[in-house]
Amino acid sequence: MTDNTDKHAEHVYADAVEIAGGRLIRTQGVTSPAGFRGAGIRAGIKASGNPDLALVVNEGPDLAAAGVFTTNKVKAAPVLWSQQVLASNALRAVVLNSGGANACTGPGGFQDTHATAEALAAALSNWGTDTGAGEVAVCSTGLIGDRLPMDKVLAGVEEIVHELAGGISGGTDAAYAIMTTDTVPKQVALHHADKWNVGGMGKGAGMLAPALATMLVVLTTDAVATAEQLDEALRGATRMTFDRLDIDGATSTNDTVLLLASGASGVTPNQDELNAAVLAVCDDLAAQMMADAEGVTKRVTVTVRGAASESHALIGARTVARDSLVKTALFGSDPNWGRVLAAIGIAPIELDPDKISVTFNGRPVCIDGVGAPGAREVDLSGIDIALEIDLGVGDAEVSIRTTDLSHAYVEENSAYSS
Amino acid sequence: MTDNTDKHAEHVYADAVEIAGGRLIRTQGVTSPAGFRGAGIRAGIKASGNPDLALVVNEGPDLAAAGVFTTNKVKAAPVLWSQQVLASNALRAVVLNSGGANACTGPGGFQDTHATAEALAAALSNWGTDTGAGEVAVCSTGLIGDRLPMDKVLAGVEEIVHELAGGISGGTDAAYAIMTTDTVPKQVALHHADKWNVGGMGKGAGMLAPALATMLVVLTTDAVATAEQLDEALRGATRMTFDRLDIDGATSTNDTVLLLASGASGVTPNQDELNAAVLAVCDDLAAQMMADAEGVTKRVTVTVRGAASESHALIGARTVARDSLVKTALFGSDPNWGRVLAAIGIAPIELDPDKISVTFNGRPVCIDGVGAPGAREVDLSGIDIALEIDLGVGDAEVSIRTTDLSHAYVEENSAYSS
Numbered sequence: 001m002t003d004n005t006d007k008h009a010e011h012v013y014a015d016a017v018e019i020a021g022g023r024l025i026r027t028q029g030v031t032s033p034a035g036f037r038g039a040g041i042r043a044g045i046k047a048s049g050n051p052d053l054a055l056v057v058n059e060g061p062d063l064a065a066a067g068v069f070t071t072n073k074v075k076a077a078p079v080l081w082s083q084q085v086l087a088s089n090a091l092r093a094v095v096l097n098s099g100g101a102n103a104c105t106g107p108g109g110f111q112d113t114h115a116t117a118e119a120l121a122a123a124l125s126n127w128g129t130d131t132g133a134g135e136v137a138v139c140s141t142g143l144i145g146d147r148l149p150m151d152k153v154l155a156g157v158e159e160i161v162h163e164l165a166g167g168i169s170g171g172t173d174a175a176y177a178i179m180t181t182d183t184v185p186k187q188v189a190l191h192h193a194d195k196w197n198v199g200g201m202g203k204g205a206g207m208l209a210p211a212l213a214t215m216l217v218v219l220t221t222d223a224v225a226t227a228e229q230l231d232e233a234l235r236g237a238t239r240m241t242f243d244r245l246d247i248d249g250a251t252s253t254n255d256t257v258l259l260l261a262s263g264a265s266g267v268t269p270n271q272d273e274l275n276a277a278v279l280a281v282c283d284d285l286a287a288q289m290m291a292d293a294e295g296v297t298k299r300v301t302v303t304v305r306g307a308a309s310e311s312h313a314l315i316g317a318r319t320v321a322r323d324s325l326v327k328t329a330l331f332g333s334d335p336n337w338g339r340v341l342a343a344i345g346i347a348p349i350e351l352d353p354d355k356i357s358v359t360f361n362g363r364p365v366c367i368d369g370v371g372a373p374g375a376r377e378v379d380l381s382g383i384d385i386a387l388e389i390d391l392g393v394g395d396a397e398v399s400i401r402t403t404d405l406s407h408a409y410v411e412e413n414s415a416y417s418s
Numbered sequence: 419m420t421d422n423t424d425k426h427a428e429h430v431y432a433d434a435v436e437i438a439g440g441r442l443i444r445t446q447g448v449t450s451p452a453g454f455r456g457a458g459i460r461a462g463i464k465a466s467g468n469p470d471l472a473l474v475v476n477e478g479p480d481l482a483a484a485g486v487f488t489t490n491k492v493k494a495a496p497v498l499w500s501q502q503v504l505a506s507n508a509l510r511a512v513v514l515n516s517g518g519a520n521a522c523t524g525p526g527g528f529q530d531t532h533a534t535a536e537a538l539a540a541a542l543s544n545w546g547t548d549t550g551a552g553e554v555a556v557c558s559t560g561l562i563g564d565r566l567p568m569d570k571v572l573a574g575v576e577e578i579v580h581e582l583a584g585g586i587s588g589g590t591d592a593a594y595a596i597m598t599t600d601t602v603p604k605q606v607a608l609h610h611a612d613k614w615n616v617g618g619m620g621k622g623a624g625m626l627a628p629a630l631a632t633m634l635v636v637l638t639t640d641a642v643a644t645a646e647q648l649d650e651a652l653r654g655a656t657r658m659t660f661d662r663l664d665i666d667g668a669t670s671t672n673d674t675v676l677l678l679a680s681g682a683s684g685v686t687p688n689q690d691e692l693n694a695a696v697l698a699v700c701d702d703l704a705a706q707m708m709a710d711a712e713g714v715t716k717r718v719t720v721t722v723r724g725a726a727s728e729s730h731a732l733i734g735a736r737t738v739a740r741d742s743l744v745k746t747a748l749f750g751s752d753p754n755w756g757r758v759l760a761a762i763g764i765a766p767i768e769l770d771p772d773k774i775s776v777t778f779n780g781r782p783v784c785i786d787g788v789g790a791p792g793a794r795e796v797d798l799s800g801i802d803i804a805l806e807i808d809l810g811v812g813d814a815e816v817s818i819r820t821t822d823l824s825h826a827y828v829e830e831n832s833a834y835s836s
Binding site for chain 1: 489490491492493519521522523524561562563564670671742746747749750752754755756757759760762763764769771772774784786787788789793823824825827828829831832
């Protein structure tokens with residue numbers, strides 16, 4: 001992932017980047033692949049009046065799909081519903097709302113999700129696309145614990161099907177409508193040289209952690225692919241991207257990542273090509289989420305190398321990425337490497353304190369467990385910080401994306417529900 | 419522990435509290451038991467000029483002792499040294515410095531610790547108390563990664579033996595000299611009705627977490643007890659107190675808790691009495707550390723009950739106590755119980771989302787996984803918050819002490835080393 005990360009850094013300033021056999025462009029999203037339409041409207045769910053209802057529809061010819069969901073044992077109603085829908089492997093549409101998570105809402109909340117899917121299926125059928133409720137996934141994001149204003153949700157569902165559009169506008173409208181504490185919409189499309197495409201949109205700014213960051217992500221492709229092929233591509237990509245984005249160690253009740261394939265390009269990429277394209281899109285969305293995380297002032301990559309295994313490297317990197325004392329030091333642009341040693345020392349992994357070396361932005365600050373000359377003078381005043389830890393006991397390596405712990409994070413999260 | 423906690427809350431406003439067959443008094447500390455002298459001086463280790471060198475000496479007749487140390491695999495030089503000293507079970511003195519952790523300092527740092535013990539043993543021998551370096555434990559606290567100014571440490575060791583005093587003053591001076599970001603010294607003494615005593619002092623305000631909060635604690639008793647009896651009392655007490663204090667999930671390289679017994683009272687309590695007294699002193703010191711934690715604006719107790727086992731209850735309570743989104747909500751006096759559900763849902767323990775109930779300060783906010791009426795209106799504006807989670811799957815219960823995550827925590831920790 002190191003190469004990709006470097007390219008993304010560059011990509012922020014460029015129009016497109018060449019990767020995975022295609023070109024990645026951030027001004028396009030889920031309606032960039034052929035066969036997809038999208039929309040985003042103001043349904044009145046959010047008190048702010050901002051856009052809060054999004055829709056992505058697959059017009060086929062294929063309705064193949066795959067999904068990955070939160071590992072939290074407390075799952076929101078829309079997650080329970082969409083898991084059932086995905087079991088059928090035919091997915092016509094995804095309807096997403098911000099302004100409320102519909103989590104911890106009991107049987108009534110589940111009925112609300114079901115009613116939303118029924119209403120959307122009816123509206124799409126009336127509009128000319130025959131759809132069953134069992135082909136409609138539902139995603140929700142916002143405050144946990146309150147029922148949704150169903151009068152507004154159902155009226156919005158009626159209205160939104162009339163706003164469906166392809167090209168750039170439909171996907172962009174949808175990307176705006178799923179934002180919560182996000183400050184910018186997050187979307188990207190990859191145009192493969194072989195004339196097929198992958199598009200994606202995501203939201204996620206806080207409660208971002210292991211086994212899926214708190215996020216909703218919808219990915220689309222016009223490639224021809226089976227549900228099994230999509231599943232392999234999606235699981236491989238999430239494992240390397242969203243699962244390695246850890247802002248605050250918290251995992252949402254609502255995490256959902258969906259991949260829909262229309263087959264409209266008529267092109268059948270091989271599995272490796274599909275994997276690479278989906279990975280590139282997910283990696284870019286994960287980078288966008290890191291860059292817009294709640295209270296972020298530093299974009300931090302924690303790399304653990306020289307670990308006994310990939311699992312050890314991952315646990316080590318995650319432990320450091322979650323450490324409040326490391327994160328506050330980085331907020332202060334303070335090269336306080338001793339806190340990195342203290343953090344990695346509590347990770348339940350194989351390590352030898354006398355073999356650990358640490359660099360900040362490539363500058364050695366600790367060599368074989370002891371401070372390096374000039375360690376306290378390393379300049380961390382820039383936005384991007386690469387923290388690398390070499391354990392010196394093996395050859396496995398993993399990187400985790402995280403951020404600093406800032407006043408803005410505390411401010412934003414101490415005033416969210418009230 | 420619930421009863422003890424209640425008594426402590428009351429104890430803040432009272433001169434003494436009856437507990438464990440004796441009276442607990444916070445104006446006395448390690449030199450309250452017979453047979454101990456203490457001192458604290460300004461040795462010039464801290465740039466601020468504040469007291470930074472402390473000494474506790476056991477004048478016997480017994481030199482029994484026990485110790486518990488950090489579980490961090492990256493251990494400071496004084497921890498490695500003191501672990502060796504404790505293996506002999508005879509402990510004459512403990513010398514402690516603030517102003518530097520002497521961690522990640524390599525073989526040179528270990529030699530510094532050894533030289534400190536040698537110098538103190540020589541100074542005590544000159545002063546008339548025959549002492550070997552192997553009977554001197556060393557503790558250090560402060561910034562990780564720098565060598566100590568040994569000229570100042572060794573000169574301070576020469577000087578401090580002349581300042582040794584019993585009664586109240588010696589222990590109080592020592593308690594002041596081990597402070598780092600602590601704002602108040604922490605000490606307490608328990609006077610048992612059977613004419614024996616336990617005293618203690620501690621420091622610890624940040625990097626406070628599992629398997630010992632980041633802390634130095636020295637406990638003394640004039641009871642007659644073997645090293646084995648002291649060890650049982652100390653391990654039992656730390657497991658129930660310091661191990662259940664979790665401010666920020668970080669574990670220091672320097673955590674040390676020592677218990678020294680002089681036998682000077684001539685009284686031999688039974689094991690249960692000894693356990694109870696040591697537990698009461700540790701519990702009180704843990705409460706003092708919570709109340710003075712870095713950036714604290716709320717003193718929070720997270721209780722998980724109805725768990726399948728004590729281990730499950732502990733993991734659940736710790737997971738919630740560490741959750742940044744729960745902690746920032748509490749800072750904002752926001753009864754955002756949905757974050758509590760999201761947090762407990764990622765704990766690797768047995769639970770049924772539909773059986774979880776939550777109370778804030780005794781007010782139900784979630785019943786069987788669904789919000790309770792009036793949940794958003796619960797008043798959390800006070801300093802003390804009791805967060806109780808009933809899993810409804812068993813009968814085990816554990817409480818963890820923690821704090822909120824405030825602007826002051828971020829401020830203090832983003833500017834510590836620079």
